[in-house]
Amino acid sequence: MSVIITTEAVVINSYDFSNTSKIVVLYTQKLGKISAMIKAGRDKNSKIGRTADILNLISIVLYNKDMREVQLLTQADMVAYFSNIRENYDALLYAHAVLELFQYLVKEHEENQRLYAGLRKILYRFDQRAEPPSVTFLRFFVFFIELAGYELSTNYCSNCGQMIDPMNSSAGFNNTAGVLCSECTQKMTLTVSVSQELFSALHCLKSGAVQTGLSQEQASRLISMLESFLKYQIPEFQGLKSIKCI
Ligand SMILES: [Zn+2]
Structure with a gap:
């Protein structure tokens, strides 16, 4: 019927x-x-x-x-129609990267009101040009990864469980484990270190802070870190083609 x-x-x-x-x-x-x-x-x-x-x-x-x-x-x-996105090349590429996440990582026929509302909100945010498009994308990316079930804790080390103060310490990031405290960062191989500034910015994005103070360059670094984490966690995910050359 x-x-x-x-x-x-x-x-x-x-x-x-x-x-x-x-x-x-x-x-x-x-x-x-x-x-x-x-x-x-x-x-x-x-x-x-x-x-x-x-x-x-x-x-x-x-x-x-x-x-x-x-x-x-x-x-x-x-x-x-989001005319401001269409007039700005970077915004257009990052908005397409959001669409790519839906194309490749969202299953069909699964209603999700939070995800729908998040998508709608982020497209309007790109269109408002309130911040660099990479920062807007990063906001959505952090939210998306969490909804996909790969939440990254910025309060605890994922290896030893020790508490981390996200506003005052540097950390490490590893594709298998996620966020690591500074001691585990030194012990574990294939770990990139994340400066205190970058780490607290990631923490603020996770809690939905409006102001991040992130530069375009810092946002790009966090995006590629999270992208490689997601590629490792989901082998069929090939990475984001739209923003490959940015
Ligand atoms: Zn640790």
């Missing part, structure tokens, strides 16, 4: 299908990640085809059949 569903969604990806149609990958509020077909969506006059473009936040009407792999999109209206 097919059910008509009205919901909001972010367009994660888009593919051509046959000569005229289009398949979009959507992260929806009500159904989680799904694929949907837009019949004749490649036609220049297709309003749904134009509206359901990558990165757009849209409100949609969907014919949903549980047994079907690809649903049918019958209506799409623009909620936000």
Whole structure:
């Protein structure tokens, strides 16, 4: 039986299908990640085809059949086009890196209100240009890693369990263990050291602090550290292609 569903969604990806149609990958509020077909969506006059473009936040009407792999999109209206993201090359790359996380690391058909709200919020934040795009991305990345079940404690050493004061000490980071105290940092191989400044910034991001004082360069360092951690934890994750050359 097919059910008509009205919901909001972010367009994660888009593919051509046959000569005229289009398949979009959507992260929806009500159904989680799904694929949907837009019949004749490649036609220049297709309003749904134009509206359901990558990165757009849209409100949609969907014919949903549980047994079907690809649903049918019958209506799409623009909620936000994020023109400030599109005008800034760095913001665009980092916003695409967010979409990549959904493309490769989020399972289909799993509704998650927190993740949906986080995605929506971070796209608006990129669009507001309140800080360097790398810092905005890092905020989302920390949140995403936590929701994916790989929470990094910034209060305890993951090896010896000793308490760490994130505002006053340096730490280490290891792809197997995560955050380490300064003693374990020296003992364990393949550990990179994290300066006190960088470590407390990571701690602030985890607690959702608005001001981080992070520079673009510091944010990039934390992003590549977390990226390599995630690649190690999830072998099928190949890393973020959008920001590879930044
Ligand atoms: Zn330790």
